Amino acid sequence: MDALIILAIIAFWFCMLLCLKHFWSYLNGKRSILSHVSDLTQIDPYERKKKKVDRRAAFFQKITKYADDFTDLGQRINFFSENHMVAEWLRKSGNPLKLTVERFQGLKIFLFLAGFFIGILAIIIGLPFSQYMIIGIPILGYFLPILYMKREVKNRQDLIRQDLPDFLDTVSTSLQAGVSLDQALREVIRHFDGPIREEFTRFNNEIDLGIARERAYRELLLRNDNPEFQSLIKALIQGMNLGVPIAKTFKIQAENLREIRQEQVKELAAKASPKVTLVTTFLIAPVSILMIAGLMIMNMLLGDNSILNLL
Incomplete structure (x- = not known):
């Protein structure tokens, strides 16, 4: 019976890997066909990408429409996210999610409250570290839109x-x-x-x-x-x-x-040299010394001329 269970598990994971392989092949084939069609019909890939971004923004606006109820509260609780800062982030990031300053301010409060309820649910269920979740998840929900916008600004400028x-x-x-x-x-x-x-x-x-x-x-x-x-x-x-x-x-x-x-490339290369030296000094060198010392100790204890044989 145990052998049948083991064989069933092996067969399951084999089928899963096979499905993933064929799915990956399907995605590659679809991508190549779409690229070929675009070349033949002279469709601009940028326009298709822009439509996809617009669809994502429309979907995001539908699922965050409840954030509009917290806009007034969000504008009053504006730690690290004052209105002029938010407007600058939205402008410099290209505003991929089509947010307004008011909805952004409401979104962080909405995610804060959602994180608080998730923390309470974790305590009720009895999940590990749930006492920390009730504090950590609301804080993460509050700062998540801020961190996301800052990352979008940096990526766009890069x-x-x-x-x-x-x-x-x-x-x-x-x-x-x-x-x-x-x-x-x-x-x-x-x-x-x-x-x-x-x-x-x-x-x-x-x-x-x-x-x-x-x-x-x-x-x-x-x-x-x-x-x-x-x-x-x-x-x-x-x-x-x-x-x-x-x-x-x-x-x-x-x-x-x-x-x-x-x-800038020369400056980055110059900064990399001390980091490599630091890694070599504190990681590679001690490990190498420990390996050599371990081999010497094993040779002294288990070798032909070990101390145990002499005793």
């Missing part, structure tokens, strides 16, 4: 920093070929996917609506705190006011940005 050199080079080449700045931006951003495209698409839309170019540049500065991106926009404003050729501005900024990235 993506801008990553794509900016290639973007500058491409725009500079288009401008040197005689294309106007607006037309160059419209054509170049079609080949990028991420915050760079979102920001300059919004910039072009603002220009089309009649907003002054300098004001549109200022809005770009408000939405992004990346130093390299801000340096580019400030150089464009200065060049526009002083009459400096735009193509030259983009080219100089691209060269400066690549030099800055090289210096």
Whole structure:
């Protein structure tokens, strides 16, 4: 009977691994087919990605609609999340979940109360460490939206920093070929996917609506705190006011940005050396010494010329 149970368990896990393998193959095949269809029909992958993000935001708004009942309380209890800070986070993160400042303030209170009820339920059920859960989970629920927004802001600015050199080079080449700045931006951003495209698409839309170019540049500065991106926009404003050729501005900024990235890589490499030395000193060296000492002690006790044989 025990052998049958063991064989059934082995067969179950074998079938589970087989199902996972075929499911992974299905996902890869689906991804390749969608990519092939997009290439044939010239569907922009960015638009499909944007629709998916919009669907996720709509679903999130449906499940968090009860947070609107706590907006007033959330605006009064604003530890580490004052209204102007929240507005800045939403603006610089691109607001992927389509939150307002009021709903964000209500969401953290809603998650705090939900965490409190989860802690009470854990105490009733008798889960381990439930006495800590009733304190820890509400605090985690309160700070979870704050941490999420800060992470989104950092990720967005990192993506801008990553794509900016290639973007500058491409725009500079288009401008040197005689294309106007607006037309160059419209054509170049079609080949990028991420915050760079979102920001300059919004910039072009603002220009089309009649907003002054300098004001549109200022809005770009408000939405992004990346130093390299801000340096580019400030150089464009200065060049526009002083009459400096735009193509030259983009080219100089691209060269400066690549030099800055090289210096940052050198700085990270220099910082890595002491960390490697620290790990070697406090982890690898003691373990190696203990292994050698252990072999010596085993040889002394269990070897041919061990101390026990001499006694």
